[in-house]
Amino acid sequence: MENKIYIFGHKNPDTDSIGSSMVKEILDRKKGTNNVEAKRLGNINKETQYVLDYLNLQAPELLEKVEEGQEVCLVDHNEFNQSVEGIEKAKILSVTDHHRIANFETSEPLYYTAKPYGCTSTILFEEFKNNGIEIEKTEAVLMASCIISDTLLLKSPTTTEHDKKALAELEKIAGIDVNKYGLEMLKAGTDLDDFSAEELVNLDAKSLDKNGSKFVIAQVNTVSIEDVLKRQEELETAINKEIETKNLDLFVFAITDILNSNSEVIALGKRVDAVEKGFDKKLEDNKMFLEGVVSRKKQLLPVIDKNI
């Protein structure tokens, strides 16, 4: 049957993009829409794999592109340059997201639910509640995992009271100890040894566009910034290759210490001044340490976006 509705998060999917897609499929089925199917726009990262293994679930299938008129529901993103190939010609039925809105447009009215929360799954949690639909263990674990991932166990400045309230309630339904489970899950995502430098800089990379300036902010989580910096030289080679092939003005690679809530960023490209001006600090050896910075959305993107 071909009139499936696809649900998917952004490219380079993180746990919220995968988990929220799967949760929205469950929610829509419980509401009576059965022709929905969660998809993914890229490889499953190790953190997300930990969640899937915990629940003994398969990952959604890979979606490479969509045809004209394909019905889709977006979660955890809206910008077309972060979405699937062909999105411009798809029929977007709904968006559920917690990011700024940009590089997005439709020719027809749609459902759009955005809230400035820490995580898409917190919005979905409220949709279960508003519709009086029961949350079962599977979706509770998925939503809890998404919240833990996006808020770094409620420590990121993106965290809202809504996320805290949702996670507290989901913890009970999921039957997990959030701190224990959460730290294991986050640590699973920091195992970067298997990745080539090329893979590392693309693992969780967001492409952005401001008045014609193209830039990328990539991020990896770690328990030791020092360990990752041992590979600085090959990382820079990989980043410079990205800049060249994608004609970027700036590439920012944030290495985030999830235990101490700091980041070291490597910045390359002809517009590194946007980073230096934004954080009022000079890059040394192409990098700078940013105390207390862990959130791309709340701490990196707005600052760089304003100065580029």
Place this chain on the structure above:
Amino acid sequence: MENKIYIFGHKNPDTDSIGSSMVKEILDRKKGTNNVEAKRLGNINKETQYVLDYLNLQAPELLEKVEEGQEVCLVDHNEFNQSVEGIEKAKILSVTDHHRIANFETSEPLYYTAKPYGCTSTILFEEFKNNGIEIEKTEAVLMASCIISDTLLLKSPTTTEHDKKALAELEKIAGIDVNKYGLEMLKAGTDLDDFSAEELVNLDAKSLDKNGSKFVIAQVNTVSIEDVLKRQEELETAINKEIETKNLDLFVFAITDILNSNSEVIALGKRVDAVEKGFDKKLEDNKMFLEGVVSRKKQLLPVIDKNI
């Protein structure tokens, strides 16, 4: 006190833009946010004045422009070219809307609630419900009036089951006979005699932009298309002036018969081919009759947008 949050609908405000702004102010106050204030981006039309007179209410104050950083809530629109001067630099806290999304972007996350319903007030009605907030007579009359206006008494193809359900419930709270009140209200809006041709073509005009093509779709409601067409010559002069001063590619002026649910459109500009191709019909004397067409959003805009 200057940290007021302004709530407003689109330029050339119709009843939904004025009424929904006023209703959102009431809703926000009932939810505990008191520094909100409904505003309007243009003159009150005769239909809306009928509603205000019925409730013995003052119109919101005119808002000419906003300063950088001004906190605002948009209702019934999102496209910046339909919004207030300075909107690009404002801080948009929320959007409540039932239109397509385009020419809109923010640098930070926000609340965005769009649903493909016939009327913004139907979405606000559901917000009262979801938050368990009582709907009193004033807001019931306002919301009912918005729904009647946008759906032409539930006869427009934009009407959804949600609008019907909301209007049925609001009718009881408002203590009105929807058909009697609604027809009087709509008829009040069709009294076009006082308006100059220039005013008529701007009364309810939406500016749009597609890949650099600028076009306007304006609409007036009437109980006699023939009456309005008596002024075709001066209307064309006024339209051509708009095309010239605003450098438009196309101006479509729809004269909609609210009793029989049809429209006559006058189309001028170098891209009238978009109208002819879209409706597969030739313009004669710059006009064409469109059987069953009453909705700009659902029947005019998508067809013209696809062909321009």
